[in-house]
Amino acid sequence: xxxxxRAVRVALLDAVEPDGAAGGSVPAVPLTAAAxxxxxxxxxxxxxxxxxxxxxxxxxxxxxxxxxxxxxxxxLLEAVEQHLYLVLVxxxxxxxxxxxxxxxxxxxxRARGLTLGVTTAIYTIPSLALFxxxxxxxxxxxxxxxxxxxxxxLTILVRNILVxxxxxxxxxxxxxxxxxxxxxxxxxRVEAPLALPAAMAGLRVAAVSTVALATVGAVIxxxxxxxLITSGYSSNFNAQVLTASVLCVVLAVAFDxxxxxxxxxxxxxxxxxx
Amino acid sequence: MGWLTGIPAWFADPANWRGEAGVxxxxxxxxxxxxxxxxxxxxxxxxxxxxxxxxxxxxxxxxQVGNAGRAxxxxxxxxxxxxxxxxxxxxxxxxxxxxxxxxxxxLTNAYTGLREVDRGVVDAARGMGMSEGEVLRxxxxxxxxxxxxxxxRQAAVQVVATTSIAALFAFGGLGRIITRAxxxxxxxxxxxxxxxxxxxxxxxxxxxxxxxxxxxxxxxARARRTAQRRAVTTS
Numbered sequence: 472x473x474x475x476x477r478a479v480r481v482a483l484l485d486a487v488e489p490d491g492a493a494g495g496s497v498p499a500v501p502l503t504a505a506a507x508x509x510x511x512x513x514x515x516x517x518x519x520x521x522x523x524x525x526x527x528x529x530x531x532x533x534x535x536x537x538x539x540x541x542x543x544x545x546x547l548l549e550a551v552e553q554h555l556y557l558v559l560v561x562x563x564x565x566x567x568x569x570x571x572x573x574x575x576x577x578x579x580x581r582a583r584g585l586t587l588g589v590t591t592a593i594y595t596i597p598s599l600a601l602f603x604x605x606x607x608x609x610x611x612x613x614x615x616x617x618x619x620x621x622x623x624x625l626t627i628l629v630r631n632i633l634v635x636x637x638x639x640x641x642x643x644x645x646x647x648x649x650x651x652x653x654x655x656x657x658x659x660r661v662e663a664p665l666a667l668p669a670a671m672a673g674l675r676v677a678a679v680s681t682v683a684l685a686t687v688g689a690v691i692x693x694x695x696x697x698x699l700i701t702s703g704y705s706s707n708f709n710a711q712v713l714t715a716s717v718l719c720v721v722l723a724v725a726f727d728x729x730x731x732x733x734x735x736x737x738x739x740x741x742x743x744x745x
Numbered sequence: 746m747g748w749l750t751g752i753p754a755w756f757a758d759p760a761n762w763r764g765e766a767g768v769x770x771x772x773x774x775x776x777x778x779x780x781x782x783x784x785x786x787x788x789x790x791x792x793x794x795x796x797x798x799x800x801x802x803x804x805x806x807x808x809q810v811g812n813a814g815r816a817x818x819x820x821x822x823x824x825x826x827x828x829x830x831x832x833x834x835x836x837x838x839x840x841x842x843x844x845x846x847x848x849x850x851x852l853t854n855a856y857t858g859l860r861e862v863d864r865g866v867v868d869a870a871r872g873m874g875m876s877e878g879e880v881l882r883x884x885x886x887x888x889x890x891x892x893x894x895x896x897x898r899q900a901a902v903q904v905v906a907t908t909s910i911a912a913l914f915a916f917g918g919l920g921r922i923i924t925r926a927x928x929x930x931x932x933x934x935x936x937x938x939x940x941x942x943x944x945x946x947x948x949x950x951x952x953x954x955x956x957x958x959x960x961x962x963x964x965x966a967r968a969r970r971t972a973q974r975r976a977v978t979t980s
Contacts, residue, residue, distance in 0.1 A: 595952040597906030599913075599920055600944040603927075603937045607748060611932060676815065683818035687910055690927055700824040701913055709828055716821030723816040 529710065536710035543711070546699070551718060553613065554695025557685045558726070561617045562678055565624030572625070573632035574658065583633075590626040598623070598687040606691060616688035623684060624677035631673025635666025668741060671734040675727050682723040696722075751935025752942070761939075766921070768943065774917035775947065778836070779904045782843030786900055789844070790851035791893070797852075798859020798889070799881055807856035814849030819907050822846075827914055839911055846907050847900040854896025858889030887964040894959030901955055905948045919944045 528536035540547065576583040596604070601619045609615040639662050647657040686697025694701070696715040703711030735742060755761060762768050797803040823842050832838040862885050870884040886893075912920025922940025926933040960966060 591952075592949065595902055595948050596945045597909045597948050599906070599909045599923055600941040600948070603923055603941040604945070606932065606934060606937070679812070680815045683815060683821075686818040686820040687913075689820065690913060690923065691932070694820075697818070697820050700818075700820050704824045704827065704914060707828065712821075712824045712828055716818070716825050719818050719821050720816055727812075727816070 532707070532709050534709045534713045536714075539710035539714060547714065547718070550696045550699050550715065551722070553693070553698075554682070554685055554719075554722060557613060557616055557620060557688065557693075557695055558678065558681050558722075561620035561681055561685075562624055562674070564617065564621040565628055565677060566674065568621070569625050569628035569632060573629045573636065576629065576633055577636040586629060587633075590622075590629055593622050594626040598684050599690055602688060602691055611691045611693070613688070613693040615691060616685065616693045620681050620684060620688075624681050627677040627680070628670070628673045631676070632666060632670045634673075635669030636662055638669065639665045664738070667738055668734065671730065671737065675730045675734075678726040678730055679723045682719060682726060686719060748934035748938065752939050755935050755939040766925070768919075768922075771917055771919050771921055772943070772947075775905070775908050775919045778839060778843060778908045778911070778916075778918060779901070782840050782847055782904050782908075783897070783901050785840065785844045786847035786851055786904075787897060790848045790896075790900075791855055794852040794855025794896075795859055795881070795886070795889075795893075798856040799877075799885060801860065804856065804860070807853050811849045811853040814846060819846060819910050820913065823911060823914060834914065834916075839908075839916055843904050843907050843911075847904045850899035850903060851896040854892045854899070855889070858892030858896075859885055861892070862888045890963050890965075891959065894955070894962055898952065898955035898959060901951050902948055905944075905951050909944050919947065 524530045528538050529542075572586055576586040593601070598619065601622070602615060605615045605618055609618065643661060643665070644657060647661045652660060686694050686700060688694035689697035689701045692698065696719050699711050699715035700719075703709075703715065760767075764770065794807065797807055819842070822845070823839070826832045826838050826842055827834050832841075866888070867880060867884060870880045875883065908916075908918045909920030909923070912918055912924040915924075919940060922943065923937050926936035926940065
């Protein structure tokens with residue numbers, strides 16, 4: 472087994488899923504790490520001995536376990552809360568930075584190459600590495616995760632806003648100039664609304680991938696639901712891993728649908744187009 | 746600032762270059778997992794994407810696969826699969842998971858690339874008497890090459906990143922250097938940053954290397970280059 476981890480398995484789990492132990496495909500779990508969720512169940516029922524453990528989905532280590540959701544509601548809620556915090560703050564920061572950067576890149580030829588080059592390079596750096604890269608500055612905090620996630624969403628947003636701005640028909644721009652609109656008023660009144668669908672599409676992609684990427688923050692202990700996935704995995708706790716995973720996907724889909732709704736509201740003239 | 750001087754010291758330490766946990770072994774693991782997954786994903790996604798794009802069918806499918814690939818966290822899928830009996834913590838579970846995440850960009854880009862070929866050009870090719878296979882081979886595929894390569898590049902970078910995340914589940918690869926250096930006891934910043942530099946360098950080499958290769962492989966750009974060279978030599 473990798474890294475000298477001893478293949479100590481909880482006897483109880485072996486007894487419940489005898490096929491799991493065969494072939495050595497089941498993860499090695501240190502007993503100390505495997506114990507917590509069983510111990511706390513034991514303490515609920517007043518005893519720690521495996522013999523006195525009640526027969527419920529926690530003890531059976533079922534994947535789907537309502538009792539887990541019930542008894543760990545506070546832990547789950549806390550993780551969801553951190554996850555939402557990570558996603559919302561980083562999306563907001565990313566968007567606030569992306570708009571001026573994209574406008575600059577759209578208007579100044581030299582800024583365009585530089586912006587796209589730098590953001591592409593940042594986007595290429597894997598999340599695990601980017602989180603660690605920021606640790607010297609902001610430590611093992613959620614701020615580190617937020618900055619990294621903001622940089623990723625910034626890249627997606629800048630590219631999409633640029634696509635939107637580039638897509639504005641030059642004749643429309645000429646018409647605006649002919650009507651006497653200043654360059655900034657053209658941006659605000661003409662270009663921004665026309666670029667909005669592409670920008671919103673970018674925001675949806677950024678939101679969905681940020682929800683997924685936030686889990687990797689677990690490497691520095693600030694991954695929201697990712698913390699539950701990694702700790703659940705290392706203690707062989709099926710219900711926790713599956714519940715946290717499903718919640719992640721649900722969050723991603725919820726963000727996508729909310730933003731789709733916002734996009735419909737913000738661009739009423741496109742209703743019926745698609 | 747001790748961590749800063751610790752980085753060159755980490756690289757200079759011969760212990761970090763030897764054996765099971767040494768940089769060469771971890772790098773080869775990382776490369777092996779990534780290459781295997783990328784190869785498998787190409788085998789699956791390129792033909793499907795090209796076929797869907799050629800026939801113009803299944804556009805919704807191609808888009809949805811891309812969306813689903815973004816919404817499911819690597820950590821979630823890997824964590825669940827590793828605990829499912831029958832999969833477990835084996836190398837092929839990892840490769841399966843990496844492949845699943847590499848398929849969407851390849852598929853979506855292949856589909857879009859084929860679809861974006863000018864219909865007029867395709868009709869002209871048919872009008873010249875080309876068979877469907879010839880249209881695909883001699884017209885659509887060459888013109889779609891930039892986007893096909895773009896998909897492969899995106900997938901490659903994604904796979905390299907995903908493989909490093911797998912280290913959170915005690916798999917090998919360069920991510921191991923980072924996960925070994927972090928834990929409940931705190932963080933060995935020098936070692937973690939050394940691993941970070943290696944992973945980032947690997948990913949950047951893959952990104953720019955494949956971007957370059959994609960540019961070289963683009964038949965249109967190549968023809969343009971040749972024409973330019975001829976123009977220069979004749980003038």
